[in-house]
Amino acid sequence: MDTERPVALSVSGVAKSFGPTRALRGVSFDVRRGEIHALLGGNGSGKSTMIKVLAGVHAADAGEVTVNGAQLAATGLSPSAAWDAGLRFVHQQSSVFPHLTVAENLCLGSSFTPVAGIHIPWREVRRRAAEVLRRFEIDAHPDDQVGDLSPATQTMVAIARALQDIDADSQAVLVLDEPTASLSAHEVDVLLASLRRLADDGQTIIFVTHRLDEVLEVADQVTVLRDGALVTTVPRAELDHERLVELIMGRSVDRLAAGAERTRAREVGEVLTIAGATGGSLEGTTVSVRPGEIVGIAGLLGSGRTRLLRQLFGEESRPEVTFELDGRPASFRTCAEAIAAGVAYVPENRAKDASFGELSVLENISLPSTRQYFRWGKLRHREESRRVTGLVREFLVKTESIGAPMGSLSGGNQQKVVMARWLSKNPRLLLLDEPSQGVDVGSRFEIWELVRRATEQGTAVLVVSSDLEELAGVSDRVLVLERGAIVAEVTGDEVDESNLERLILECHV
Numbered sequence: 245m246d247t248e249r250p251v252a253l254s255v256s257g258v259a260k261s262f263g264p265t266r267a268l269r270g271v272s273f274d275v276r277r278g279e280i281h282a283l284l285g286g287n288g289s290g291k292s293t294m295i296k297v298l299a300g301v302h303a304a305d306a307g308e309v310t311v312n313g314a315q316l317a318a319t320g321l322s323p324s325a326a327w328d329a330g331l332r333f334v335h336q337q338s339s340v341f342p343h344l345t346v347a348e349n350l351c352l353g354s355s356f357t358p359v360a361g362i363h364i365p366w367r368e369v370r371r372r373a374a375e376v377l378r379r380f381e382i383d384a385h386p387d388d389q390v391g392d393l394s395p396a397t398q399t400m401v402a403i404a405r406a407l408q409d410i411d412a413d414s415q416a417v418l419v420l421d422e423p424t425a426s427l428s429a430h431e432v433d434v435l436l437a438s439l440r441r442l443a444d445d446g447q448t449i450i451f452v453t454h455r456l457d458e459v460l461e462v463a464d465q466v467t468v469l470r471d472g473a474l475v476t477t478v479p480r481a482e483l484d485h486e487r488l489v490e491l492i493m494g495r496s497v498d499r500l501a502a503g504a505e506r507t508r509a510r511e512v513g514e515v516l517t518i519a520g521a522t523g524g525s526l527e528g529t530t531v532s533v534r535p536g537e538i539v540g541i542a543g544l545l546g547s548g549r550t551r552l553l554r555q556l557f558g559e560e561s562r563p564e565v566t567f568e569l570d571g572r573p574a575s576f577r578t579c580a581e582a583i584a585a586g587v588a589y590v591p592e593n594r595a596k597d598a599s600f601g602e603l604s605v606l607e608n609i610s611l612p613s614t615r616q617y618f619r620w621g622k623l624r625h626r627e628e629s630r631r632v633t634g635l636v637r638e639f640l641v642k643t644e645s646i647g648a649p650m651g652s653l654s655g656g657n658q659q660k661v662v663m664a665r666w667l668s669k670n671p672r673l674l675l676l677d678e679p680s681q682g683v684d685v686g687s688r689f690e691i692w693e694l695v696r697r698a699t700e701q702g703t704a705v706l707v708v709s710s711d712l713e714e715l716a717g718v719s720d721r722v723l724v725l726e727r728g729a730i731v732a733e734v735t736g737d738e739v740d741e742s743n744l745e746r747l748i749l750e751c752h753v
């Protein structure tokens with residue numbers, strides 16, 4: 245990267261505390277025009293806080309932000325001042341309006357203002373939206389309601405919305421908070437290629453990610469935070485995977501190698517059987533999952549992966565598909581029925597579907613287990629606290645205390661709390677949707693170790709992940725889904741990243 249290029253964004257001495265938590269400790273770094281700058285750090289290291297300070301969501305306690313030469317106090321930056329200075333954001337929680345259509349979302353976020361008086365020129369709004377969708381290769385229709393789209397597609401719409409009016413001359417700084425977290429490999433490629441194109445045209449981009457391969461592929465510069473402090477800003481060319489991990493975690497960490505010592509299903513019999521959901525060469529067959537088995541579910545976005553998990557958890561029904569759990573019919577009508585039968589579900593959108601932001605970490609972990617702490621009509625607080633404290637430690641949750649509200653935890657730490665909640669219940673069937681999303685490189689391995697320990701007790705696991713390296717690494721078998729049907733099964737040595745990628749695309753044709 246050309247160090248002669250002008251500095252587009254300069255962050256200087258930014259500090260922010262939440263009570264006793266020092267989320268940012270005087271962080272400084274520069275981002276040059278036209279570069280892709282990765283902002284990295286472990287869970288709770290301060291990345292989101294930094295972005296929220298830049299966006300004017302949190303007032304910093306100290307520091308300055310200079311955007312294209314205009315100096316702003318980080319202590320008093322408002323959202324409108326950030327916008328006027330040219331900062332654009334796509335936050336972890338999708339920057340979209342779920343109840344509006346794609347066209348309406350794109351229209352609201354653009355400089356295109358319908359000017360025909362009281363009549364909104366819908367045809368023009370839709371035409372424009374269709375063009376943006378095409379440009380960003382988003383598989384959606386202008387009239388689709390955004391809330392009905394998968395989280396991945398919603399993220400794509402949010403990105404398109406932030407980027408649609410930005411051209412090389414506008415000198416905006418685009419900040420993306422984990423834009424690829426729920427995207428499949430193909431979508432990640434599409435997005436990274438678009439970002440590269442934009443940067444080559446002079447667009448400045450900052451992005452946060454836990455996927456280090458992306459950083460090595462696309463970033464020009466890398467800034468690493470640890471415990472709220474700046475570790476370093478370095479050119480990507482000076483880094484490899486191991487060095488990056490060391491910078492982020494402050495120690496080396498084994499790459500996810502869960503496949504190497506996978507626990508084989510030991511018990512005989514089947515925990516789960518699925519009938520009526522097969523197609524292609526598997527049409528008419530029944531799929532089963534044995535105790536202790538980790539079965540991966542692969543497929544393109546919209547192939548029905550999440551839907552299958554939701555059906556199993558009683559959140560959706562499809563009459564032609566039937567399940568049996570331990571030999572008993574298990575087409576649950578409600579989540580309560582599923583939980584009572586020993587099913588646990590960690591959904592993809594944990595903030596919306598699995599967390600109670602106002603409730604404490606303790607309550608979030610204990611909720612489905614509260615009954616076990618009652619003796620003679622009294623809640624045994626001490627026993628509950630002791631157990632939750634142990635889980636928080638085991639799951640590497642970074643929190644001020646177990647009484648802290650869930651909403652005060654960083655995204656990755658909330659994910660760990662949801663995992664702790666369900667794994668501690670020793671479920672018979674564990675459903676995981678993108679379990680490593682937002683979890684840092686140091687915690688992934690440990691989380692999979694905990695899942696593996698559950699499988700040793702006989703828990704059967706169904707896992708959806710867009711990260712095919714991870715899926716191949718952790719799964720005993722992988723089922724490939726296409727249009728809601730299980731169309732292929734990959735076993736043994738065939739369970740490998742490139743094989744899965746090829747098969748998914750072949751099944752899609």
Ligand SMILES: Nc1ncnc2c1ncn2[C@@H]1O[C@H](COP(=O)(O)OP(=O)(O)OP(=O)(O)O)[C@@H](O)[C@H]1O
Pocket residue numbers: 262265266267285286287288289290291292293294642643644651652653654655656657682684
């Ligand atoms: N609103 C808040 N109230 C209290 N503490 C907060 C709040 N927001 C963040 N924190 C704390 O500040 C620290 C930094 O959190 P932040 O969300 O910036 O981390 P992060 O690097 O984005 O993590 P992740 O990778 O998990 O998203 C954490 O200890 C977090 O618990």
